[in-house]
Amino acid sequence: MLASTYSLIFALFSVTVDCSPLPKALVPRLQQLDGETVPDRFAFNDAVPLARTGWTAVADSIQGGDVANRVLDGNANTLWHSEYTPALKALPHTITIDMKKNNWINGFAYLPRQDSSNNGNIGQHTIQVSKDNTNWQQVALGTYGNTKLEKKTLFSSVQARYVRITAYTEAQGTNLAYTSAAEINILSGPDPILPRDTWKVSADSAQAGNAADLAIDGDVDTKWHTPFTGGNLPGYPHTFTIDQGAVTAVSGFSYLPRPDASGPNGRVGKYIIQYTNNTNTWADAASGTWVDDSNPKTVTFPVHWARYWRLRALSEAGNRGPWASAAEINLHDGSSKGVKTPLPASLGQWSETIDFPIVPVAAAVLSNGKVVTWSAQWADSFGGGTGQTQTAIFDPATGKVSQKIVTNTKHDMFCPGISMTADGKVVVTGGNDAAKTSIYTVASDAWASGANMQIKRGYQGQATLSDGRIFTIGGSWSGGYGGQDGTPFKNGEIYSPGANKWTLLPGANVKKILTQDAQGPFRTDNHAWLFGWKGGFAFQAGPSKQMNWFDMRGDGVTTSAGNRGDDNDAMNGNAIMYDAVAGKILTIGGAKDYQETTATANAHIITLGGQGGAVSVTKLTSMKYARSFANSVVLPDGKVLIMGGQHFAKPFSDDTAVLYPELWDPATGKFTVMNPANNPRNYHSVGVLLPDGTVFSGGGGLCGSCTSNHFDAEVFRPPYLFTASGALATRPTITKVSATTVTVGDKIQITTGGTVTSFSLIRMGSATHSINTDQRRIPLTPTKTASGYQITVPGDSGIALPGSWMLFAIQNGVPSVAKTILIKAKPI
Structure with missing residues (x-):
């Protein structure tokens, strides 16, 4: 774990109850590899529990027979509980796990008690690790929600023997001083994948049209495949060789078989993974047999420094023929495992993990420097039109995360439009309760109802205009599909905060912004990229390839602004106005369809002139990584930080996740890969700039008992906060x-x-x-x-x-x- 040079100061706080459904058990399949127990089926950035044989646990306090070691007994019906009789011991409480040897770990899993009581459920907490039980390093902090759901905190890989959690409050927000736990697991998983832009790859053979480089193109629908037509097909072994161009530290190998839709032929069964620096003498890093399915496969091993790596396929998983194939192949970065610690500050640094009691699906930075976040009716899932919203406010100055359920507005604010008013209020529209408007006032820390919209919407685009009014358009995810079954096309409307009134703008024509999404009207008018501009106009930069001006006078007027260069539709891409004086907008990534499609790495600059006037588009060199569902933030120096996303757009999945951010420099037009985040940030994640010049990145998931819920956030400290030697830079004031x-x-x-x-x-x-x-x-x-x-x-x-x-x-x-x-x- 990186030394926390900008550590958040921790403060005590309380939370209120939420109502999340219980999770389904997740039991990973395991195999034995070189004396280590590792998963044979792995999402690229997953983490699984270590075997707990021989481990012990101690606590600062116990009640009767509810001893600490019960958190390691594999029985969810037993628990450790702090003392409450004959005397109630005050918080904080600690429980420490001794793994008996140092392990590389990157996560902590806490299962609250599973009976009818919530007493002792942990709320505010810190997680620390140690090699000697004397010197401790903090790897996470934050708040857990008051649910029976297992809580999983991921952090940067660190070597430790001891792990302890310190509980400061109860999640249920009472004045009681209990702490309890049914089970505690320590997690380990593969490190982030390495960049592939310098790689050269080759194979022993390839079918025409299925060359080796298709296994590193970021497109899961393309593949390397050995010959399958003609006579005398080459037999085993088949080899796939990687030349990274330089020696790097590698700690794992990931293999993505061809997807089910294209058929199973060539899925690798028995394999050997090897490495070398001279291509003459190869050493074995791992071997084994993969099962015959399309799930990602990852093997981890001790760090090896090498330039060349190869996969030797010794059999086909289903014994269907003498073939081998691969949709994607990746290597994992082992540089954090004691080789280069801390990671170079010239590439930025990430904070410890900040746990949240909800999945932060939406976020807004407030004028007091805090961040208000929210999910839906539930902390970990969503439903339609439920009339309440789970929220949490994060204070970067103290580390405090406080939870509140908003019911007074009768508005489930999941999947809304969001805008900030001229006086600094947050206006949230539509979503699950598709006609509603809710307004958050910073000074009173309170939500209030605004006027209902004229058209029901969810996934609409929304932007504040130069006169302080708020414009919205589209949004067929909720409230009916525009143009179908009696639902009107979701043309624009405008909100006047002073009058608290929405007015239809039939001339703001939604048909002009539609994409050609494979899912049809449900998706084609989603997430318009809108920018308020001069004279009360709004500019629509995407995600459709066609761009438009909206004039708000009268009933509204829509005027084409041409296409975004040679870009295609870019749903779930990003658009960032990094220089408003010059009218400059950076657009990056996205995909032609909302989901189940390959993302792009495309990048363009749009330059605006006067309102409704000509627009120019300049194509840039592409990003290093293709991304859909990413987040982008403009920094004070004009550079743009792009975080998260995945190569293949798939909601509620962390497969093909990109952990490496990129920093775009407008002076050079180049993208530079930054140090990797600890957690995937894909569908339903957020990213915003904080007043201290750092970047908040959190969330992802909100899918109930799935494995891709992320009840956490991290803070990225950009390179400008450090000197070349890694020390803190002297900041102006x-x-x-x-x-x-x-x-x-x-x-x-x-x-x-x-x-x-x-x-x-x-x-x-x-x-x-x-x-x-x-x-x-x-x-x-x-x-x-x-x-x-x-x-x-x-x-x-x-x-x-x-x-x-x-x-x-x-x-x-x-x-x-x-x-x-x-x-x-x-x-x-």
Whole structure:
């Protein structure tokens, strides 16, 4: 685990109850490999329990026969419980697992008591590890929800013998001081996959059209396959060889067979995995036999430093013929396992894992610096029109995560539109309760109902305009399919916050933004990429390949802005306004269909001029990784961080997940791969910029008893927060601003702690389903004054949208902690 140089300060807090369904048991198949027990069936980034034979547990307190070792007995009906009679021992409580030897671990699983009581369910907690039971390292913190569901916390791979959890509160939010656990497991799994952009691959043979490089193209529908036509077909062994181009640390090998839809022929059965640095003398890293199915296969082994790796296929899993095939092949990065610790700060660093009592499917950064998140009616699943929402607020300054169930608005806010108003409120529309509007006010920490929309919507696009009104369009995921069964096409409508009124705009024509999705009207009008612009206009950049202008005057007018270059439809891709002054939007990734299709690595720059005017599109060199369901955040220095996503778009799955973020530099147009995250972030994940210049990345899943629920988040510290040697960079400070509420065109006097070279404004972001239309960046060049600096807010509220912004000072590329500025609009 990385040393936590920007560790969050922990604070005590309480939570309230939620009502999640019970999980199904997940029992992995195991095989023996080189003296280690490893899974033979593995999602690429999964983790499974280690065998607990011989382990012991000790606790600070026990009640009668409810001893600590009961968490290791494999019986969910027994439990450890802290003392409550004859005397109640006060929190915090600890339980420590001794694995009797050092193991590489990357996760902790906690099963609460499974009887009718919730007493002792752990809420706020920390998780620490140690090699000697004396020196401890924190790897996770946060809150567990008050459910019977097993809680799984993943973190960076670390070597440890002892693991302990410290409970600070009960999840049920009472004043009692109990702590209990039915079972505790320590998890281990493969490390992140290595980048493949420098690889050269070859095979002993290949069928025409099924060359070796199709197994590293990120497309699960293409494959390497040995010859299967003609006479004298080559027999076993078949070999697939990787030249990485350089020596790297490798800790595992992943093999994805061809998918079921294309047939089973060539699935590898008996295999040997080998490595070398000279291609003459090969050493064995692993061997075994894979089962005959299409599930991903992963084997882990001790770290080997090598340039060349090969898979030797010795049999076909179903004995159907003399073939071998592979849809995708990956190697796993072993550099964190004591070889290069910490990882180079020049590629950024990730925080410890932050546990949440919900899966954070949606998030909004508030003017007080906190982040409000929410899921649906349940913490881990969703249903239709339930009238309540599970929320949690994260405070980056303290590490506090507090939970609340919102019922007063009668609005299940799953799969909504989100916008931030001119006075900093959060407006959430539609979703499961498809006509509803809910409004969160920061000062009162309270939700209230707004007017219902004219059209029921879910998965709609939504954006704040230059006059402070909010525009929305599309959204056939909920409230009926547009244009079918009596449901009107989901043309635009506009919300006036002052009047609390929605008005239809029949001229804002949704038909102009439809994609050609394979699932039809259910998907074709989803997640429009919208940007408020000059003169009250909105620009639609995607995900359809065609772009459009929306004029809000009268009944609305829709005007084509042409196609997004040679890009195709890019559903669940990203669009980020990284330079609002220049009208620059970066678009990346996505896929032609919402799901069950291969993502792209495409990247383009869109440049806007005047409202309704000509739009130019420039194609960029592609990202290193194809991504769908990713999240992207613009940073104070103008670079864009792209996080998570997967090669093959598949909701509620972590297969083909991309753990490596990429940092795009507008000065060079290049994407640089960053250090990998601890957890996959795919469908239903979020990413937002925090006021200290770090990035919040969390969530994914919300699928009940599935294995891809992520009740957690991480914070990424970009490279600009570190020196070349890995030390913390000296950050500029903003000590005073002349005004925290301004109007477009106003000047702001700023006093700083030292010299700065530039400033930037970034609007508070809100994200769900890969959409964050609120974020945008304004670069500012200051004028030096006697007392510090002067900046001028752009005079057009189509550039400086009304609302709450983060003001950063920048020196030598390093940003300050932001000051919050509220920008007001001038009338159009």
